[in-house]
Amino acid sequence: MRGLLILLLFTVVALTSCKSDSKELRDKPRIVATTSILADGIRNLVGDEAEVVALMPAGVDPHLYKASVRDLDLLTNADLVIYHGLFLEGKMTEIFEKLALSQPLINISDGLPKDRLLRSGPESHSVDPHIWFDVNLWSMALEYTAEELIHWKPEWKSSVEQNSNSYLAKLTTLDSEVRLKVNELRSAGQVLVTAHDAFAYFGKAYQLPVKSLQGLSTLSEPGLRDLTELIQVVEENNVKAIFAEQTISPKAIRAVAAGAAERNHQVKLAGPLFTDSLDAEGTPAGTYIGMVNTNLQIIYENLLQ
Helix, strand or coil: CHHHHHHHHHHHHHHHCCHHHCHHHCCCCEEEECCHHHHHHHHHHHHHHCEEEECCCCCCCCCCCCCCHHHHHHHHCCCEEEECCCCCCHHHHHHHHHHCCCCCEEEHHHHCCHHHCCECCCCHHHECCCHHHCHHHHHHHHHHHHHHHHHHCHHHHHHHHHHHHHHHHHHHHHHHHHHHHHHHHHHCCCCEEEEECCCHHHHHHHCCCEEEEECCCCCCCCCHHHHHHHHHHHHHCCCCEEEEECCCCCHHHHHHHHHHHHCCCCCEEEEEECCCCCCCCCCCCCCHHHHHHHHHHHHHHHHCC
């Protein structure tokens, strides 16, 4: 039934789309990337070759995002759609399946080694999609995407390769900088405690213990046991600060701080960290590199104060 409804929506969109927005009349191809994080990466790869549009505005949680009729219009009128995969855009899976029948799509996770992916259970949707918190893994995803872009537009080969080499070099530098700062946190015996399980790749890549209140998806609801166990982690590790996240209500993580206080352990509620979205354009966390640096600075200052 749900599949039929999506098919009907696509039909309505196809019949009502504005002719003035037709692909033939554009000066440049339009690439739609699902999140602001992904859109930033694609812009760095294509440069001036294409118009890159983020489907989800800054500050939106992709786990919960439902496509509107406006979104379907944007997607069906795109020359190319690029998405994360790994069920990050969980409510849009059927839409991508329908789109694939009529237009080109790139799933950036297709280029990742399966042994580098993290799981929280045996189900297909239990693969952790937050790969961008391992800068090296994000670089691999973008390198694969650059190859797919060249396959789609062979005439872009020279510019995409040049852009890709330049940007990936910046990410290599970023990875080294993150590693140096996290080494200090690890030496101080700190644990990163966050609202939901978005930092597992970060913890594995940079060898920092990470604990969270919610699971991979913000659809999950933390229970009393989750709350009690996390309070115990905070107390046992003498954690100085725990972190709220930009796309999640701070109510649940605030309860952890309150619970720790009841046990005479004062812990600061810091942040918010940027997890599933960039900040607004033009702000320090408005790009991927800026987001990583902003998060790192917030974590560093609050755990090593």
